[in-house]
Amino acid sequence: MLEINPDQFLNLTISFLLPFFRIGAFFMALPLFGSRLVSPRLRIAFSFLVAIIITPVIDVPNYDPVSPAYIVLIAEQLVIGFVLGFVITILFQLFSLAGQLAAMVAGLGFAMSNDPANGISVATLGQYYLSMVALAFLGTNGHLVMIEYLAESFNYWPIGSGFASQRYWQLVLLGGWMFEKALLIVLPLAIAVLVINLSFGVVAKASPQLNVFALGFPIIMLFSLFFFWIMLDDFLNIYLLFFGEIINWMDVTWGIHLNG
Numbered sequence: 205m206l207e208i209n210p211d212q213f214l215n216l217t218i219s220f221l222l223p224f225f226r227i228g229a230f231f232m233a234l235p236l237f238g239s240r241l242v243s244p245r246l247r248i249a250f251s252f253l254v255a256i257i258i259t260p261v262i263d264v265p266n267y268d269p270v271s272p273a274y275i276v277l278i279a280e281q282l283v284i285g286f287v288l289g290f291v292i293t294i295l296f297q298l299f300s301l302a303g304q305l306a307a308m309v310a311g312l313g314f315a316m317s318n319d320p321a322n323g324i325s326v327a328t329l330g331q332y333y334l335s336m337v338a339l340a341f342l343g344t345n346g347h348l349v350m351i352e353y354l355a356e357s358f359n360y361w362p363i364g365s366g367f368a369s370q371r372y373w374q375l376v377l378l379g380g381w382m383f384e385k386a387l388l389i390v391l392p393l394a395i396a397v398l399v400i401n402l403s404f405g406v407v408a409k410a411s412p413q414l415n416v417f418a419l420g421f422p423i424i425m426l427f428s429l430f431f432f433w434i435m436l437d438d439f440l441n442i443y444l445l446f447f448g449e450i451i452n453w454m455d456v457t458w459g460i461h462l463n464g
Contacts, residue, residue, distance in 0.1 A: 219264040222281050222363050224255040229285025230354050235296040236338055236347075238289065254351060262358040277364060284361050287375060292350060295450050298382045299337040299443075302389040303330030309394045310428030311421060329432070340443040349451075356460045374457050381453070385446055393431050400424055 228251040231237045237247060267274050307329040341347065361371075404420040454460040 218267065220255060220259050222264060222267075222277060223259050223262065223358070224251060225278050226281035226285040226288075226357075226363075227251045227255050227258065227354060229282045230289045233286045233289025233293060234350065235293055236341070254354070258355050258358070261355070263362065265364055267364075281363065284357070287372065288354060288357055290375065291378070291450065291454070294378055294382050295446060296334060296337055296341075298386050298446060299333040299389075300330045301382065302386040303333035305386060305390045306393055306428070306432070309390060309397050310431075311425055336439055337443055340440055344444065344447075346447065353454065353460060360458055360460050371458065378453065381449075385449075389442065393428060396431065397424055397428065400427065 228248065231247050231251050231254075236242070237250070267277060310329075400423070401420070
């Protein structure tokens, strides 16, 4: 007959709770898993399953669960989980920002669509890019890499290590990387549209009787749509490049080594 020692069961429960809070917060902040399209019960169940798998392979210090310090530890794990998930959110928002900037350059900023995952209205091209990066994320097993990333975070950010402000400042600097890469994606289109506008300006100056502006707007839109179609051929390579840069950033800046 199997006998369960109450003290051992209590220690097991205590050691399970702290990783569970970090994992749950991580999946709340992670794109796709943390969207409104995923049921909270499903996220909790998946976090529970991942916590059961990860807890035996990490070091969880012994703490008194009936103390104010334990509440601080829970808050620490929640903050760390949100920060870890926010890193991947930056990667997704990079493409969403690139799509919205491209829509403004192409004159398609008025085309808005509802984002069911976040409950807001965004530019249609931004939503399109966001859908494409979501498919690329799942198709390249990015979700499995993120589970490994989450498990390795317990070595970099051990439970009870405290709130290091330098780590959060490094995350703020990553926002500059997001804007830089989004501009790099849109830059070819912006230069091409600028050349077209300059060409129409020269034509308007040479022949003022022509209504160049009425002709130029649809031509720029058609050219921009053709540009987006051409870009689809290299979209996966662009995603893999930026995903690799995120992995390299976590290795160099935070010291989280991944094999996925």
